[in-house]
Amino acid sequence: MNVTRGFTGRPRVHNEALPPGQYDAGDDWPVLSAEVTPDLTPAEWSFRVDGLVEEPRSWTWDEAHALPGSVYEGDIHCVTSWSKFGVRFGGVSLDAFLSVVRPHVSATHVVAYSHTGYTTNLPLADVTGGRAWIAWEYDGSPLTPEHGGPARLLVPHLYFWKSAKWIAGLRVLDHEEAGFWEQNGYHARGNPWEEQRYSGD
Amino acid sequence: MTETADTYTPRTRFAVPGRIAVSEQAATLWQTATITGIRRETPHAATFRLAVPDWAGHLPGQHLMLRLTAGDGYVAQRHYSIASAPDDSRHIELTLDHVDGGEVSGWFHTVAEPGDTVEVRGPLSGFFAWPGDRPALLLGAGSGVVPLMSMVRHHRAQGLDVPLRLLVSARSPEELVYAREYGAETTPVFTRSAPEGVVVGRMAAAHVAPLLAEQPPGGWEAYVCGSNGFAEHASRLLVAAGQPVDRIRIERFG
Ligand SMILES: Cc1cc2nc3c(=O)[nH]c(=O)nc-3n(C[C@H](O)[C@H](O)[C@H](O)COP(=O)(O)OP(=O)(O)OC[C@H]3O[C@@H](n4cnc5c(N)ncnc54)[C@H](O)[C@@H]3O)c2cc1C
Numbered sequence: 505m506n507v508t509r510g511f512t513g514r515p516r517v518h519n520e521a522l523p524p525g526q527y528d529a530g531d532d533w534p535v536l537s538a539e540v541t542p543d544l545t546p547a548e549w550s551f552r553v554d555g556l557v558e559e560p561r562s563w564t565w566d567e568a569h570a571l572p573g574s575v576y577e578g579d580i581h582c583v584t585s586w587s588k589f590g591v592r593f594g595g596v597s598l599d600a601f602l603s604v605v606r607p608h609v610s611a612t613h614v615v616a617y618s619h620t621g622y623t624t625n626l627p628l629a630d631v632t633g634g635r636a637w638i639a640w641e642y643d644g645s646p647l648t649p650e651h652g653g654p655a656r657l658l659v660p661h662l663y664f665w666k667s668a669k670w671i672a673g674l675r676v677l678d679h680e681e682a683g684f685w686e687q688n689g690y691h692a693r694g695n696p697w698e699e700q701r702y703s704g705d
Numbered sequence: 706m707t708e709t710a711d712t713y714t715p716r717t718r719f720a721v722p723g724r725i726a727v728s729e730q731a732a733t734l735w736q737t738a739t740i741t742g743i744r745r746e747t748p749h750a751a752t753f754r755l756a757v758p759d760w761a762g763h764l765p766g767q768h769l770m771l772r773l774t775a776g777d778g779y780v781a782q783r784h785y786s787i788a789s790a791p792d793d794s795r796h797i798e799l800t801l802d803h804v805d806g807g808e809v810s811g812w813f814h815t816v817a818e819p820g821d822t823v824e825v826r827g828p829l830s831g832f833f834a835w836p837g838d839r840p841a842l843l844l845g846a847g848s849g850v851v852p853l854m855s856m857v858r859h860h861r862a863q864g865l866d867v868p869l870r871l872l873v874s875a876r877s878p879e880e881l882v883y884a885r886e887y888g889a890e891t892t893p894v895f896t897r898s899a900p901e902g903v904v905v906g907r908m909a910a911a912h913v914a915p916l917l918a919e920q921p922p923g924g925w926e927a928y929v930c931g932s933n934g935f936a937e938h939a940s941r942l943l944v945a946a947g948q949p950v951d952r953i954r955i956e957r958f959g
Binding site: 505506507508509510511512513514516525527534535536537538539540541542584585620621650688689702703704705 | 730732733735737773774775776778779780781782783784808812816821822823824829830831832833933936937940941943944950951953954955956957
């Protein structure tokens, strides 16, 4: 251990909910995106799932809202080392979309892409089984543009760069295809509990 | 608006390729860095010179991860942009704002002395990097000028003639980081108080428009860096003035 002289850190209570290397951002919700925030209205927003599926399709804002609603209450973790506890997002579970398009048995991964062209890759297993959402509400209010509104992907058990803002669709694949940050040196999976920050971690 | 096309075409091509392949080994390996010098820049910012014997080199605009370890094993990690231009000195410089109540910047500003060691890994991310090849239009505020200054210094050190312009916002002349080092490429903007005869106010269309009017061959590559509030404001000014969204790179300090 490489102790830094005179560094004690802030007084802290041990928090089991904090993954290694993370700190509690409290009420802050930092914005980290390398893009210009788009002006995207709900009327312009759509969400498509295609690739290795039985029935590719797109949903408009109203069609997506007609699916059964689902809420995520819990924590989120950003690779830049802040975590945020007890957040509440409203939207629809990705399972609701995937059960309509029906991925092929050969499907193993997805590439999520946004209306701006941002991409990120995820194993299919990480976005099924009630672990991922299309979210349009935060704390009971519409999601703001800088946080990905009108709608973003939400995969709270992985670092937040996986939760693509301004989500436009998922392409289902039988192999992994690195997305934007993954091509820029970030880890392919991004599990905060294993500190999978950069490729090679 | 049910989409019928088979493939989806994004509204913008954000996926500007990363400019630089990041070395996986450099990005994952923690190295011990020794503070060799501290230089005050403003009442709230200071530059820390670090000796990093195995530094693999960086490009202007890149950042690193820095970690401090307490006696009980607690670690704090934060990202810092590299302020110095690439050179072969095996030293790098970081410029840190003293954030109120800040854990890591607080240690640097109140405890750190030459001889102290910290750990760093990097450089990280090839996205905000500028190799010095394309005309660069740089917009920064506060400590957001740090990675941009690395670009300005690189431009000078290499005697590059590719166009480079810097718009930098600070609250007052006293808080303008690197004030003594700017040359003709730089226009400072002061938001609270300014020298005699200089207008006080936020960065505005009037600052950006003339730069976009004088398009260099091939157009500008824009780099925006600062707090999220500044990044939102400045990137919107650029878009409004006609800069293509896929030629704007943003680094947000949170
Ligand atoms: C890519 C990147 C590059 C960056 N480059 C630079 C740079 O070149 N220069 C620079 O100065 N900064 C830079 N930053 C910002 C930097 O990473 C840190 O966020 C900054 O230095 C603050 O860290 P800190 O530990 O001092 O403050 P923190 O301890 O993180 O505190 C930040 C704020 O939150 C409050 N806070 C947080 N946690 C608690 C708590 N538990 N209890 C009480 N209060 C709390 C603090 O009071 C303070 O107001 C960069 C950020 C990024 C993402």
